[in-house]
Amino acid sequence: MAANSPAASAGTYRSSRWREHLDTVLPKLTLVPTGAAALIFLYGFIAWTIWLSFTKSTLLPNNRFAGLAQYRFLFKLDTWWVSVTNLVIFGVLYIVICLAIGLFLAILIDQKIRAENLLRTIYLYPLALSLVVTGVAWKWILNPDLGLQSVVRSLGFTHFTFDWLVQPHMAIYTIVIAAVWQASGFVMALFLAGLRGIDGAIIKAAQIDGASLPRIYLRIIIPSLRPVFFSAVILLVSMAIKSFDLIIALTGGGPGYATWLPAIFMYNYGFNRGQIGLGTAAAVLMMLAVALALLPLILSELKEKRRASTR
Amino acid sequence: MLIYAILIFAAAYYLLPLYVMLTTSLKTLHQVNNASLLSLPDPITFKPWAEAWSSACMGVNCSGLQHYFWNSVSFVLPAVFISTVFGALNGYVLTKWQFRGSNLFFGLLLVGTFVPYQMFLLPMAWTLGKIGLSNSIGGLVLVHSVYGLAFTTLFCRNFYVSMPDELVKAARVDGAGFIRIFWRIVLPLSLPILMVSIIWQFTQIWNDFLFGIVFTSGTHQPITVALYNMVDTSSTGIKRYNVDMAGAVITALPTFIIYILAGRYFVRGLTAGSVKG
Numbered sequence: 001m002a003a004n005s006p007a008a009s010a011g012t013y014r015s016s017r018w019r020e021h022l023d024t025v026l027p028k029l030t031l032v033p034t035g036a037a038a039l040i041f042l043y044g045f046i047a048w049t050i051w052l053s054f055t056k057s058t059l060l061p062n063n064r065f066a067g068l069a070q071y072r073f074l075f076k077l078d079t080w081w082v083s084v085t086n087l088v089i090f091g092v093l094y095i096v097i098c099l100a101i102g103l104f105l106a107i108l109i110d111q112k113i114r115a116e117n118l119l120r121t122i123y124l125y126p127l128a129l130s131l132v133v134t135g136v137a138w139k140w141i142l143n144p145d146l147g148l149q150s151v152v153r154s155l156g157f158t159h160f161t162f163d164w165l166v167q168p169h170m171a172i173y174t175i176v177i178a179a180v181w182q183a184s185g186f187v188m189a190l191f192l193a194g195l196r197g198i199d200g201a202i203i204k205a206a207q208i209d210g211a212s213l214p215r216i217y218l219r220i221i222i223p224s225l226r227p228v229f230f231s232a233v234i235l236l237v238s239m240a241i242k243s244f245d246l247i248i249a250l251t252g253g254g255p256g257y258a259t260w261l262p263a264i265f266m267y268n269y270g271f272n273r274g275q276i277g278l279g280t281a282a283a284v285l286m287m288l289a290v291a292l293a294l295l296p297l298i299l300s301e302l303k304e305k306r307r308a309s310t311r
Numbered sequence: 312m313l314i315y316a317i318l319i320f321a322a323a324y325y326l327l328p329l330y331v332m333l334t335t336s337l338k339t340l341h342q343v344n345n346a347s348l349l350s351l352p353d354p355i356t357f358k359p360w361a362e363a364w365s366s367a368c369m370g371v372n373c374s375g376l377q378h379y380f381w382n383s384v385s386f387v388l389p390a391v392f393i394s395t396v397f398g399a400l401n402g403y404v405l406t407k408w409q410f411r412g413s414n415l416f417f418g419l420l421l422v423g424t425f426v427p428y429q430m431f432l433l434p435m436a437w438t439l440g441k442i443g444l445s446n447s448i449g450g451l452v453l454v455h456s457v458y459g460l461a462f463t464t465l466f467c468r469n470f471y472v473s474m475p476d477e478l479v480k481a482a483r484v485d486g487a488g489f490i491r492i493f494w495r496i497v498l499p500l501s502l503p504i505l506m507v508s509i510i511w512q513f514t515q516i517w518n519d520f521l522f523g524i525v526f527t528s529g530t531h532q533p534i535t536v537a538l539y540n541m542v543d544t545s546s547t548g549i550k551r552y553n554v555d556m557a558g559a560v561i562t563a564l565p566t567f568i569i570y571i572l573a574g575r576y577f578v579r580g581l582t583a584g585s586v587k588g
Contacts, residue, residue: 061433
């Protein structure tokens with residue numbers, strides 16, 4: 001090093017300065033396309049949609065301010081309240097059943113059984129399929145003429161009826177059936193990962209103390225899965241609020257508008273009925289619902305961070 | 312033994328729709344209408360598959376799903392590529408070249424994983440019209456690339472966080488720069504996370520229906536929308552469930568095959584995308 005001539009060292013000095021400069025600029029430059037995309041297509045569009053919901057926009061977007069008129073009109077619409085009621089019915093059943101099936105299967109699979117990989121593959125494959133495919137398949141299985149109803153009838157139960165798909169008050173439950181089929185295996189995978197993360201020593205200690213297996217699960221294992229419950233619920237809530245494809249494919253929102261959800265409402269008013277103001281108002285309310293569902297997660301994350309930093 | 316009985320029963324429940332789809336797609340229409348839903352096809356016929364692929368009607372257009380299948384391929388592949396490349400680069404910068412505000416940048420980008428797409432539909436439809444990309448494959452590439460970025464960046468960032476910083480530091484001492492370190496050191500170690508990102512993006516974009524039905528019409532539609540139109544068309548006349556099911560299987564095949572071949576990465580993407588997001 002000491003033998004370097006002054007000229008050469010000046011050269012490396014200049015080139016390393018230049019390189020350092022490059023190394024501070026290039027990383028930021030790399031983020032520019034993503035930053036620009038987020039600025040326009042994420043934040044710009046969110047602001048734009050919120051603005052549109054406060055205008056008199058109908059078939060085409062316009063900027064005539066309407067205050068809360070669109071929201072007031074929305075709250076008077078029967079289709080909106082049907083959509084919201086359906087979302088509550090669907091959301092609650094979907095989440096509760098997915099959690100129950102997912103946890104139950106995860107606990108069974110965790111009992112050191114054979115063919116675990118095969119079973120997991122089978123439980124989880126529905127999630128790889130498009131929701132349109134799921135809808136089309138279940139539409140065929142649940143159709144009253146040739147589907148499950150006729151299978152059971154041919155077994156001798158000639159008065160068996162299972163025609164929820166065409167009953168306005170029952171059709172929403174067919175969506176629950178298909179949606180649970182699609183997502184419960186995924187919830188199983190989440191719980192299984194949680195179960196595998198539990199320290200075996202705690203369970204051994206409880207066993208030595210003479211606790212029975214069901215007791216160990218109820219008192220020790222399931223309570224320690226709290227974080228998994230948490231993330232599963234948040235995920236399922238946001239999937240429920242965004243549900244669109246499955247309903248379109250399975251019931252088309254029908255009979256009538258009996259199985260509309262907010263996402264269907266938004267699509268129908270925003271695109272088919274030329275009511276952009278109403279459609280965007282519905283979208284804004286959907287976003288608020290997702291935000292409300294996420295709030296507990298964000299708050300608990302912050303609490304965790306604070307706890308970690310004070311420690 | 313009870314455990315196995317329950318597990319096998321559950322497996323049957325998950326497999327039932329797949330079984331029904333496959334068997335129905337191989338039945339003659341006569342058998343569909345007269346035999347049980349659960350019966351095996353007898354005789355086996357491949358005609359429903361041929362029809363679904365090349366002659367089934369979507370509205371007045373009777374040329375099957377094949378054209379739409381290739382539509383989907385032609386926007387899914389570029390969109391997966393673009394979003395994954397930027398995801399990897401972003402993740403690299405956000406972990407190994409942090410600067411003031413880089414964490415804020417990441418946080419603001421993450422919002423994109425939660426906001427319902429309904430918030431973007433109307434502005435996007437208007438924008439695509441203005442830049443001449445409405446109802447086109449290019450438009451779908453743009454939309455899917457953009458809205459995949461938050462996910463791919465999340466995957467890669469979380470992966471690179473656990474990659475030792477010493478690797479990068481040592482390379483910098485040796486005189487390697489930003490691009491060289493990425494190309495020579497980080498990228499060769501990224502295969503697992505690139506797989507996760509590619510598989511996640513492929514599945515999401517192939518299965519998308521909302522963007523497809525809102526931003527395209529007619530011959531530019533993706534296969535999911537075409538399948539929906541095909542089933543919808545067939546339900547106005549004689550219901551040809553065997554052709555419908557063949558179409559459903561064709562639509563599901565690419566993502567299904569990927570799941571079977573690379574299920575490991577698929578599950579990793581799901582848990583990374585949901586739990587940590």
